[in-house]
Amino acid sequence: MNIVVAIKHIPSIADDLPVKGNNVDFDSVDFVLNEWDEHSIEQAVLIKEAVGGTVTVVGVDLIGELDNALHLALAKGADKVVKITADDPAADSHQQAKWLAEAIKGMGADMVFAGVQASNDIDGQIGPMIAAYLDMPYIGGTSAIEVSGSTATVSKEFPGGVGMKYAVTLPFVAGVQSAPKPPRYAPVSKVRQMAQTATVEKVAPSGEASSGLAFKKMAPPVVTGHAEMIEGSPKEVAAKIVELLKSRGLA
Amino acid sequence: MSNDVFVITEHLDGKFSDVSFEVAGKAKELAKALGGQAIAVVVGGGVDANVFASDSTIQVDDAALSQFNPEAYAKVIEALVKEKSPRVVLFGWTVTGMDVAAWLSAKLGVPCAAYAKDVRAEGGGVVVSCQAYGGKLTAEVAPEGETAIVACLAGSFPAEAGQGSTAATKIASPVDLSGLKMKFVEMLKPVAGDVDITAQTKLVSVGRGIGGKENIELAEELAAKLGAVVSASRPVVDAGWLPRTRQVGKSGLKVKPKLYLMLGISGAPEHLEGMKSAELIIAINTDKKAPIFNVAHYGATADLFEVAEAMLELL
Ligand SMILES: Cc1cc2nc3c(=O)[nH]c(=O)nc-3n(C[C@H](O)[C@H](O)[C@H](O)COP(=O)(O)OP(=O)(O)OC[C@H]3O[C@@H](n4cnc5c(N)ncnc54)[C@H](O)[C@@H]3O)c2cc1C
Numbered sequence: 387m388n389i390v391v392a393i394k395h396i397p398s399i400a401d402d403l404p405v406k407g408n409n410v411d412f413d414s415v416d417f418v419l420n421e422w423d424e425h426s427i428e429q430a431v432l433i434k435e436a437v438g439g440t441v442t443v444v445g446v447d448l449i450g451e452l453d454n455a456l457h458l459a460l461a462k463g464a465d466k467v468v469k470i471t472a473d474d475p476a477a478d479s480h481q482q483a484k485w486l487a488e489a490i491k492g493m494g495a496d497m498v499f500a501g502v503q504a505s506n507d508i509d510g511q512i513g514p515m516i517a518a519y520l521d522m523p524y525i526g527g528t529s530a531i532e533v534s535g536s537t538a539t540v541s542k543e544f545p546g547g548v549g550m551k552y553a554v555t556l557p558f559v560a561g562v563q564s565a566p567k568p569p570r571y572a573p574v575s576k577v578r579q580m581a582q583t584a585t586v587e588k589v590a591p592s593g594e595a596s597s598g599l600a601f602k603k604m605a606p607p608v609v610t611g612h613a614e615m616i617e618g619s620p621k622e623v624a625a626k627i628v629e630l631l632k633s634r635g636l637a
Numbered sequence: 638m639s640n641d642v643f644v645i646t647e648h649l650d651g652k653f654s655d656v657s658f659e660v661a662g663k664a665k666e667l668a669k670a671l672g673g674q675a676i677a678v679v680v681g682g683g684v685d686a687n688v689f690a691s692d693s694t695i696q697v698d699d700a701a702l703s704q705f706n707p708e709a710y711a712k713v714i715e716a717l718v719k720e721k722s723p724r725v726v727l728f729g730w731t732v733t734g735m736d737v738a739a740w741l742s743a744k745l746g747v748p749c750a751a752y753a754k755d756v757r758a759e760g761g762g763v764v765v766s767c768q769a770y771g772g773k774l775t776a777e778v779a780p781e782g783e784t785a786i787v788a789c790l791a792g793s794f795p796a797e798a799g800q801g802s803t804a805a806t807k808i809a810s811p812v813d814l815s816g817l818k819m820k821f822v823e824m825l826k827p828v829a830g831d832v833d834i835t836a837q838t839k840l841v842s843v844g845r846g847i848g849g850k851e852n853i854e855l856a857e858e859l860a861a862k863l864g865a866v867v868s869a870s871r872p873v874v875d876a877g878w879l880p881r882t883r884q885v886g887k888s889g890l891k892v893k894p895k896l897y898l899m900l901g902i903s904g905a906p907e908h909l910e911g912m913k914s915a916e917l918i919i920a921i922n923t924d925k926k927a928p929i930f931n932v933a934h935y936g937a938t939a940d941l942f943e944v945a946e947a948m949l950e951l952l
Contacts, residue, residue, distance in 0.1 A: 523817075602777040
């Protein structure tokens with residue numbers, strides 16, 4: 387089974403997100419692996435462990451720091467890693483999806499996985515776009531994928547705990563919401579070992595696509611309301627909350 | 638090209654989702670401003686489609702479409718958009734809308750604005766406010782070209798404006814659905830047995846800030862003292878610290894308790910979808926800029942462990 391996982395390097399939302407002009411100030415933010423990519427890597431490795439095959443992880447290197455994410459992927463069980471050397475921190479999902487699709491084209495993928503979404507998918511997610519560019523069907527929001535022969539059984543999540551099962555003929559693209567197991571932990575020593583020994587294949591970006599969105603403004607949300615903040619030490623905060631709950635008959 | 642506004646509706650088990658009505662209401666407003674018609678698109682039979690306040694409703698009735706099938710739905714919607722050239726195509730940014738909106742955008746080479754909180758007509762086109770970066774930034778974008786796809790977050794517009802009784806026109810599938818590579822197999826309903834968090838008056842809800850399974854006990858203790866039940870954000874459930882039945886949000890359950898006490902939840906749009914109409918929302922978070930503070934009624938920038946332990950002593 388030849389599984390390709392397309393990943394996205396995105397500005398971390400754990401910290402402040404400074405704005406420059408009409409976009410994020412990419413020079414002042416940390417880039418991290420999209421949270422859902424950890425699930426799609428896990429899903430790919432689980433399938434490999436079940437039926438054999440190879441897992442190739444490919445991403446667009448936006449700021450020259452993708453290696454960390456790729457080494458992590460190797461430490462978690464990927465066999466091969468590829469970076470598209472774009473050096474364009476503002477590349478939107480359409481452009482990244484196009485580059486990724488061009489790079490994936492020659493890989494003979496049976497399945498292509500992407501994270502179900504990323505927090506900066508203002509123009510949509512790369513998964514369905516890669517599917518469109520490669521002319522493969524797409525299914526997102528997956529919670530389990532199992533393969534037998536040339537068919538995959540894919541579980542897709544719906545609200546309220548409802549799930550739907552589909553039988554999908556390979557090849558196809560999936561947007562992974564979660565793997566059946568939490569993403570495995572890779573010890574730092576193993577990541578470091580990968581950083582020293584592994585080769586990251588480099589591919590030049592090829593193909594052009596654009597979101598077609600003109601950015602007029604980017605700013606923290608206009609806040610229509612804000613919580614009344616309870617100040618003080620944790621003990622004081624606790625006391626005030628308990629008092630509030632008591633006054634409302636909630637404690 | 639027309640100035641019409643398409644609304645791609647969604648239904649499960651014979652019922653339309655709230656977001657379909659919310660977006661249908663928005664479509665009416667946009668169509669009026671753009672000088673076109675609001676057209677509700679219902680893919681699949683087996684559901685009463687005469688329920689929208691649209692100017693017209695198209696129902697694509699084909700046995701292959703009775704359950705959501707991402708491949709089939711995408712192809713049908715692509716064909717309808719090509720045929721009718723609407724000015725705007727509105728989706729819900731939902732588990733089904735997310736499968737089709739961006740695919741359609743790449744397939745047709747037309748722009749897509751996702752995470753939309755608002756859409757307004759401006760200069761013959763639309764301007765969209767997108768809630769990006771987990772709710773930390775809002776992007777205002779103008780889609781270029783003759784067709785714009787906009788995928789709207791659930792709960793962004795009132796549902797009432799989209800409710801009506803426009804009679805649907807049934808049509809056969811505009812595309813051949815015989816060679817599909819995706820086939821619907823079965824629907825899996827949630828297993829009952831755990832507590833029903835939607836029936837609780839008080840919830841203590843934990844997020845990734847709780848740090849590990851071993852810390853859930855602290856939340857359980859606090860909940861017990863308050864006569865509450867513990868619920869959670871998705872990462873807590875994905876990590877296996879609590880069962881799926883406790884998940885609040887877009888892919889979990891919608892709750893409306895009298896008290897929603899949040900410990901270490903950032904307030905991502907997907908979580909807010911499930912709890913923003915709770916009567917009293919109190920959030921404890923170490924990040925003073927956490928988006929949850931824009932939604933909670935009361936908040937404290939503090940360590941959840943310290944606050945929870947101090948509360949336990951007082952209760
Ligand atoms: C299709 C789809 C559906 C989804 N459905 C859901 C859903 O149903 N429900 C849901 O919740 N999410 C859902 N998500 C995920 C959602 O996007 C967010 O990832 C998730 O809500 C974040 O959970 P969190 O707030 O617990 O974690 P984080 O965003 O990581 O936030 C953790 C917070 O804890 C705070 N914190 C850390 N340590 C402490 C401490 N010691 N004391 C106090 N605060 C602390 C941090 O400051 C941070 O704000 C969905 C995503 C997708 C793509």
